[in-house]
Each structure stands twice: as structure tokens, then as C-alpha cells.
Amino acid sequence: xxxxxxxxxxxxxxxxxxxxTDLSRHLSAPIICVVGARPNFMKIAPIIRALRSxxxxxxxxxxxxxxxxxxxMNDAFFTQLQIPHPDIELEVGSGSHAVQTAEIMKRxxxxxxxxxxxxxLVVGDVNSxxxxxxxxxxxxxxxxxxxxxxxxxxxxxxxxxNRVLTDRISDIxxxxxxxxxxxxxxxxxxxxxxxxxxxxxxxTLRHSLSQSIPAAxxxxxxxxxxxxxxGEQGYAVLTxxxxxxxxxxxxxxxxxxxxxxxxxxxxxxxxxxxxxxxALVDHGLQACLDTKRIxxxxxxxxxxxxxxxxxxxxxxxDSGGLQEETTVVGVPCITLRENTERPVTVDQGTNTITGHExxxxxxxxxxxLTAGGKRGRTPELWDGKAAExxxxxxxxxxxxxxxQPGEPA
Numbered sequence: 001x002x003x004x005x006x007x008x009x010x011x012x013x014x015x016x017x018x019x020x021t022d023l024s025r026h027l028s029a030p031i032i033c034v035v036g037a038r039p040n041f042m043k044i045a046p047i048i049r050a051l052r053s054x055x056x057x058x059x060x061x062x063x064x065x066x067x068x069x070x071x072x073m074n075d076a077f078f079t080q081l082q083i084p085h086p087d088i089e090l091e092v093g094s095g096s097h098a099v100q101t102a103e104i105m106k107r108x109x110x111x112x113x114x115x116x117x118x119x120x121l122v123v124g125d126v127n128s129x130x131x132x133x134x135x136x137x138x139x140x141x142x143x144x145x146x147x148x149x150x151x152x153x154x155x156x157x158x159x160x161x162n163r164v165l166t167d168r169i170s171d172i173x174x175x176x177x178x179x180x181x182x183x184x185x186x187x188x189x190x191x192x193x194x195x196x197x198x199x200x201x202x203x204t205l206r207h208s209l210s211q212s213i214p215a216a217x218x219x220x221x222x223x224x225x226x227x228x229x230x231g232e233q234g235y236a237v238l239t240x241x242x243x244x245x246x247x248x249x250x251x252x253x254x255x256x257x258x259x260x261x262x263x264x265x266x267x268x269x270x271x272x273x274x275x276x277x278x279a280l281v282d283h284g285l286q287a288c289l290d291t292k293r294i295x296x297x298x299x300x301x302x303x304x305x306x307x308x309x310x311x312x313x314x315x316x317x318d319s320g321g322l323q324e325e326t327t328v329v330g331v332p333c334i335t336l337r338e339n340t341e342r343p344v345t346v347d348q349g350t351n352t353i354t355g356h357e358x359x360x361x362x363x364x365x366x367x368x369l370t371a372g373g374k375r376g377r378t379p380e381l382w383d384g385k386a387a388e389x390x391x392x393x394x395x396x397x398x399x400x401x402x403x404q405p406g407e408p409a
Contacts, residue, residue: 030059031144031394032117035086036067036104036128038077039321042302043123043146045081046203050387056395061115065104065128066091076301080211081204097127097158104131112139118398119144122166123200125159130166137169146200146390148173149180150320150341156244159320163341172397174390176201177344177379197389198381201324205306206384209329212307219269222297233266233369234313241273242318245336249283251356255336256288258358259316262365263293266313271297271305314368316361323351328382332373334364349376 031051035044044062051058064086078085090107092100104127112120112135120136121144122129133143148167152160167173167184175181176199184194215235219225228235238259246252259268270289272280280286289296300308306325309315315326316334323342326333327349338355345351352374354360367373381389 028059029116029118030061031119031121032061032063032111032115032132033121034063034065034108034123034128034132035083036065036092037124037126039319040123040126040128041077041081041083042204042321043200045083046200046207046387047121047123047146047390048083050391051394053391056391058391058394058398059118061087061117063088063090063108063111063132065108065132066093067100067104067126067128080301080303081208101127101131104128105135108132108135109139112136112141117141119171119394121146123147125150125162125166127158127162130162133166133169142171143169144172144174144394145170146174147176149175149184149194150177151180151183152339152341154339157242160341172393174386174393176382176386177342179343195389195393196381197393198383198386199324199379200386200390201321202328202382203384203386204302205325205328208303208306209310211303212310213301213304215308215311218297218300218304218308219295222295227292228267228269228295231267234311236262236266236268236314236316236365237309237312238268238270239273239315239317239319239322240336241275242337245318245356246276246279249285252279252283253285253288254358255356256285258356258361259294260288260291261358261362262316263291265365265369267293267295268316269295269297269308269312271300271308273299314365314373323349324382326350327376328378330375332364332368334361336361344379345376348379350374351376 033044033048035041048060048062051060062084066089088111092103092107095103108131119142120132122133123146136143145166148170150163154160171193173184173194174197175194181194181196185191216225216229219228240246245255262268309326309331310329312331314332315322316336318336320342323333323335323340323345327345331350333351335351335353340346340353346353352364354364
């Protein structure tokens with residue numbers, strides 16, 4: 001049973017079906033697919049590919065909000081993931097949560113008014129997700145949420161707020177794991193709206209694995225291969241970017257000391273997120289990484305990162321996506337958070353939640369180095385075909401709407 005205090009169910013929450021809307025005039029219009037931040041790219045790529053594939057292609061318009069925008073990284077992701085150039089770019093840029101969400105809504109509304117889409121499809125849990133979903137819902141345009149129902153039950157995470165609110169206003173909810181169905185049922189979502197299709201992130205991983213850049217190539221580019229590739233212990237990969245880990249100087253400093261102690265046992269490769277690099281400078285903590293056993297790299301492209309984690313002995317992260325990817329490639333993962341919205345990676349995969357507890361982190365490391373670490377299995381429907389299932393559901397839904405306008409999703 002999920003904690004009642006997080007999502008109390010009231011009578012007026014039980015009917016999640018939207019008011020009947022005549023969609024007939026929109027059904028020949030495209031579905032707008034929204035991408036905004038780096039984690040979205042890996043999720044939207046297989047969806048666009050599937051929806052545009054004949055013989056039963058669905059018209060699609062790709063909107064890039066520009067929530068995360070770096071010209072070099074943006075081009076690299078679109079090229080590596082074979083995502084077509086966006087049809088519309090909003091160029092929103094950075095800002096506080098409120099400013100960014102409001103700006104996305106303002107700019108996206110004009111797009112919706114012009115395109116009159118059949119539906120708006122959003123992925124994940126970033127500000128672009130909730131902003132574009134809100135615009136569509138207020139205009140009675142169906143909202144499709146991919147990766148729905150995931151819950152950390154931690155309301156201090158902005159992503160958790162985005163997840164909960166997006167699901168409340170979505171018409172079709174695609175889930176990646178069974179726990180998401182339980183969460184949505186508890187919140188009163190009509191089960192007819194929920195579809196277990198698998199994980200589009202894993203679609204991208206399976207599609208790209210053979211094209212991944214070998215770790216040796218990435219590390220050679222950094223001028224350091226001997227210690228990280230030829231040592232008998234191999235190497236660990238570290239990623240950190242969440243505010244809970246890098247904003248507080250004392251906590252961040254303690255975490256970096258733990259990483260230093262880990263590096264004494266196994267060298268650590270650390271692609272540094274721009275937000276984390278800024279925190280290191282602002283807190284004056286650069287010296288904490290001043291050891292040859294910690295290799296700091298700039299942010300990596302998807303194929304470089306995939307190659308790096310696939311060959312690692314261990315991954316330490318606060319990223320949601322890496323918890324899933326390490327489960328599929330069979331690499332033990334330490335999640336440096338107190339919770340996860342992806343419990344299947346713990347229950348069935350290679351993931352262990354440690355928070356910031358140094359003793360526990362070092363204990364997991366010992367198990368990795370002496371016994372190989374946690375061995376999991378691939379969760380149900382993480383087979384690389386999630387986007388195909390999404391397309392089938394959407395084609396069936398569009399056909400029902402043509403035959404019986406006003407039918408619930």
C-alpha cells in the first residue's frame with residue numbers, strides 16, 4: 001500500500017476521464033511531440049522513428065523548447081540519436097522553475113493555436129513536460145504522457161511535482177513498469193487510460209548499443225588510458241547533478257570525500273555536468289578532485305556515455321536514466337539518493353540505493369570488487385519495442401475517435 005498522505009483519494013478525483021471533446025476536426029492534424037531537456041532526447045528518438053514509419057505512419061510535429069540548450073551538445077544528441085531536426089524551436093533557455101515554465105507555456109500556446117494538433121505528447125518529468133501539458137489541457141487538446149506513474153514520493157524534487165501534475169491532466173498514460181500502474185490506480189486514474197508498453201529509454205539503448213563509442217576511445221581523447229583501462233580493477237563512472245547533492249557545500253564536500261575514498265580502490269571517471277561544475281567553483285571544492293585517480297571530463301554525448309558505462313565495473317549516480325541503463329547492460333549501480341522513482345531497477349535490476357551513507361557505499365563497492373556486485377535481470381517489456389507499442393495504442397485511439405468522437409482514451 002502506498003503512503004496515503006502523499007496522494008489521498010477523494011470522490012471528485014475518481015473520474016479522470018476528460019469532458020467529451022469533438023476531436024473529429026483534429027484527427028487529420030499531427031500529434032505534437034515535445035522535447036526540451038537532454039533526458040528527453042533519448043525518450044523521444046524511438047517515438048518519432050516509430051510514429052513516422054510506414055505503412056501506418058502518424059503525422060508528427062517535433063517541438064524543441066530549448067529548456068536545456070548548448071549548441072554543440074544539442075547537435076551531437078540529435079545526430080547520434082538520429083532525431084530529425086525539430087519542426088519548431090522555442091529557444092526558451094535557462095531560468096528559475098517558475099520563469100522557465102511560464103515562458104515555455106507562453107511560447108507553446110502560439111504553436112498549439114497555429115497547429116491545432118490532434119494531441120500533444122510529452123515525455124518524462126522536466127519543466128517542458130508540465131508546461132506543454134498544461135497548455136494542451138487548458139485548450140481541451142488530449143495529452144499523452146510517456147513515462148507516466150513514476151513516483152519517488154519526495155516532494156522536494158521538482159521532477160516529482162512535474163510527474164504528479166502531468167499525470168493528473170493526461171488522457172493517455174504510457175508506463176514503463178508495473179509499480180507505475182499501482183501509483184496511478186491509487187491516485188484515481190481511470191485504468192482504461194493506462195498502457196504498459198515498456199521503456200522507450202531502453203529502445204534507444206538497444207538501438208544504439210552497437211554504435212556506442214568504446215571507452216578506450218573516449219578516455220584516450222582525455223589523454224589517460226593506462227590507469228583506467230589497464231588496471232585490474234577497471235574503473236567506476238560517477239555522475240552528479242541534482243540540487244540535493246551539489247547545492248549544499250557541506251553535503252557536497254562529504255560526498256566528494258566519499259568519492260575520493262572510492263577512487264583509492266577503483267579509479268573514477270567523472271563527466272561533470274555544467275551545474276555541478278558551477279557548484280564546484282562556487283563552493284571552492286575543485287581541490288577535492290585533485291587526484292590522478294579521478295578523471296574529470298566535460299559532458300559526453302549519448303554514444304560516448306553508453307560506451308563508458310557499458311565497460312565500467314560500477315556506476316555511481318543520482319540520475320534516473322542511468323539507473324535504468326545500468327540495469328539493462330548489467331553493470332552494478334549505486335544511486336546517491338535517498339529514494340528512486342524507478343523501483344524496478346532495485347527489485348529486479350542492478351541498482352542499490354545508498355543515499356550519502358559512506359559506509360554503505362564502500363560496502364557495495366567491496367561487493368563489486370570481490371564478488372562482481374549485484375546481478376539483476378531485464379524487467380518485463382524492456383525489449384526495445386516500447387515505441388512500437390505506443391504507436392499501436394495511438395493508432396487504435398485515433399481510429400476509435402473517428403468512429404466514436406468523445407470516447408475516453
